[in-house]
Amino acid sequence: MAAEATTETGRVQIVEVGPRDGLQNEDAVLSVAEKIELIDRAVAAGLRRIEAVSFVDPRRVPQMAGAEEVMAGVRREPGVSYIGLVLNRRGLDRALAAEVDEVNVAVPATDEFSRRNQGRTVEEMLADCAGIAKAAHEAGTPLSVTVSTAFGCPFEGETPPERVVDIARRAADMGAVEIALADTIGVGVPRQVTDLVARVRAVAGTARLRCHFHNTRNTGYANALAAHESGVTVLDSSIGGFGGCPFAPAATGNIATEDLLYLLHRSGVHTGVNERDVAMAGIWLGSRLDKEPPAMLGKAGGFPR
Template identity: 45%
Template sequence: MNDFDLVLPAAVDVREVGMRDGLQLEDPLPLADKLAMLEAIVATGVRRVEVTSFVSPKAVPALADADQVAAELHRFPGVHFSALVANPRGAVRAVDAGVPHLEYVVSAADSHSRANAGRGTAEALAAVGEIAALAHGAGGSLEVVVATAWDCPFDGRTPLTRTVDVARAAVTGGADALCLGDTIGTTTPGRVVRLLDAVRRACPGTPVGVHFHDTRGTGQANALAAVQAGVTQLDASVGGLGGCPFAPGASGNIATEELVWWLADAEVDTGIELAAVLAAAAVTERAVGHPLPSSLYRAGGAPVPRGPVRPS
């Protein structure tokens, strides 16, 4: 039992998404700056990195260099790199570039699906099988990210049953894993647990991860609720950088350093060194040229906590 007397897993697998979700709202960076950022991120000990997105350069100019980034990944052996795609064309590009581990976004909310991908949810789901076949044929995997799993900036609250139906259809179509996305940072711990329970009952045996935004300050609380509910795969972004360009108000992701900080205090292993994440945040801040939103980073960092002070 850990110091907080919480029932938590022994280890959690954190996926660093700063290279993709973190940078997609930024002005395009020189390749050298991106690679310096990636080198600093890999030095943290993180095992999984969402490294780029193979989408239209017109839609997301900051990630127009996806092929160039992919060509440099051989420099970082031992890291599980993945890329986000929005359609089968993007999947072909990713596989051809040597990144067979794919994340495909399907919005549970129809209006966000049309804003994000130019087609409705049903049409997006229809492509899961083709994208899964491309990934599996290249020796990779497919994770379907269910965006607006809780709320949509256009349609309002997403019915729980609709998100469950989308998740079930994605698995039926060939997805190896699911990730539930709080695209605009509006969910709360109770809603997190309810949806996780419903999705896992509908998709038994399928790994389910979570992707939270800290738009309204509940991101880390939601992460704790998810981990308490048994989730062991969480997304986070160095410095809290990021947001969705197709969802008004979708500000930064939960910060990797903040997630690692409280998990370490709860004696949950991430394999990630906090000091190295703070160093990566500094590299990232220099690259993007503006302050990062992470409270821990802005506070000047902190040593790994040793647990609460107990009365003698």
Template identity: 45%
Template sequence: MTQHVTIVEVGPRDGLQNEKQSVDVSTKVELIERLAHAGMKSVEGGAFVSPKWVPQMAASDEVMSKVKREKGVSYPVLTPNMKGFEGARAVNADTVAVFGAASESFSQKNINCSIEESIERFKPVIEAAKSDGIRVRGYVSCVLGCPYEGNVSPAAVVPVAKALFDMGCYEISLGDTIGVGTPEETRALIRAVAGAVPVRALAGHFHDTYGQALANIWAAVDEGVRVFDSSVSGLGGCPYAKGASGNVASEDVAYSLERSGFATGVDLDALIKTSIWISEILGRKPGSKVTLARQSAG
């Protein structure tokens, strides 16, 4: 029996928020709809955060209001606090996401509070979401390394992941934010966290800064993880390593999994067309080796 792996498409949110230029609402809407048409069952739609801090995510409410939502597709939005949650609820978001970190320094610099304080902030969001029947996804940043502290041990990740899961997050996405992790480190991480959170509730979010993302995905697959975040065309550079790639490209992930016998439900040809389209709008080459190879082959 063919095993299924779910790809969570983060390009419209995590990808675009780390691109230098902003794109307009109609382009964001079309990108989200194209990705859903390409078979993605979960497409991040935006972030309800201050446009002062993340200008690329301005007008996420307008984007979510205009997207034609497909049946069976989830459109998560980032909601770091109650104000963000209320914005998401106003546009009938079906899933919201909260972000914690495994590094105290990253938490302080990224969301201006300690790890413990961030978890306290998420409690009312998760409680409100539960009462409204909205699912909550939890993210943990810097699970394999931090731009300020260097290496991060699994022992620092476990309590954060467990806290989010125990509060009611249905899934915990473990993020290698700066893309420094290796397969053996990934295996050790998954094994440690799976001792506190069921592996069925874990997802991998691997950046490709050091070219390790696909290898890390396969290490996580070997440990039983079946959900992975990726970004069409590799949208989103790494803000902590100038010029480096950030998110792993969805096309590369889908190609690798499908050719290895896993089902993703993704229409690779449609995804490649979307990758080329958004890359042309951004004025750059696609960040996917699969897309570049298909382009070269004509």
């Protein structure tokens, strides 16, 4: 499998979310050692930003237990940044003590999803986020904000783009260095992506834009390409295509890192990641989860061979 296309038309940075979003909805719970091996495989393949852990209550999300142990066991290589998801100040304190390189806060765009997923309204989450942002800044740790259910909510239906824009503007005002638009349940389409990216870019200031897509309705890869063509240079994906949200009905996997790499590389986009190695990691992860990876590249192989 070719790792890169020969004619470069742009660059995209991949944020590997498999160790966090990829595992949180699976029945199998990986050991700390297996989580570390997954992360090590991602780094060996060339991925340089890894959402490695989530500092949430393991009683609610048992798949995310052992975050501190995982961070203590990963190899700290130059140029590799490990991200920890936090939802409150306690989570931030844990993340800072574990010496993550970045913290990410998820702020849903709809109240019902926010209450079910995080036990807070959107306004309450934004207030919490402001406190987290201040403390992260004082600690010298970069903060990103993910606007979840940005393209649609399983409980409230269509998400008004104005609501997403308002959250993004407030995140930028808090000092977020990156704002991610997340299609948590995989309902977005390319035209919606293009429109929302343009709206958010107008209020994001100096914050980078990132996009996070699920392939629930087979639009995730088209959406990723639309985001790239709209100027987004950072995309989330998950090794093997595993993932989903335990608090969102029928929210199936993230777009697969290996399949996204094939799409980007064949389109002339540079990523610096070896798609063959990622595909092998996806097969390995499937064996640990006792589940066939949704990703296609490990089955079909690359082209030309």
